[in-house]
Amino acid sequence: MRMTTKGRYGLRAVVNLASRESDEPVPLSSIAREEGISTQFLEQIFFALKKAGVVASVRGPKGGFVLARDASDIDLRQILLAVDESLFVVPCTQDADEPVCSRKPDCPTYPVWKELSEILGEYFGRITIRNLVDNAKRSRGDGGLREAGGTTP
Secondary structure (H helix, E strand, O other): OOOOHHHHHHHHHHHHHHOOOOOOOEOHHHHHHHHOOOHHHHHHHHHHHHHOOOEEEEOOOOOEEEEOOOHHHOEHHHHHHHOOOOOOOOHHHOOOOOOOOOOHHHOOOHHHHHHHHHHHHHHHHHOEHHHHHHHHHHOOOOOOOOOOOOOOO
8 A cells, every 4th residue: 555645645734733722714725834735735635525524614714624523533544535545455455346356256365455455444443633633742753653542553
């Protein structure tokens, strides 16, 4: 699996939004500037995040974006899927209507790829935005990622 720029930027932008001390809407231009992301690219990402119910927009002179739900109710899997990030390591593990590979029924490696894809989905589903925000506040720069309860995922 290779994470695309859209997936990485989407995660960073949502963490940025969740890290604010205030519940005030945040202009996209502020997030773009702070994260070093093009505003136009961030607009595409936030359109997808809004459609998925991760963020909400607020119109008006003091408008911008806010989280649509509490940060503890938004996991990384939701964000990655919202921005069309594939959590499948090979195409044959996708649950598509039409088979991607004719060898799938007899492939000796298919179970390995299927299990790895499931593990990735579960892993990203265990980590919430709140976990990332709290971890960053707790220990800037130690590199340790901790889930709620203090364990490493």
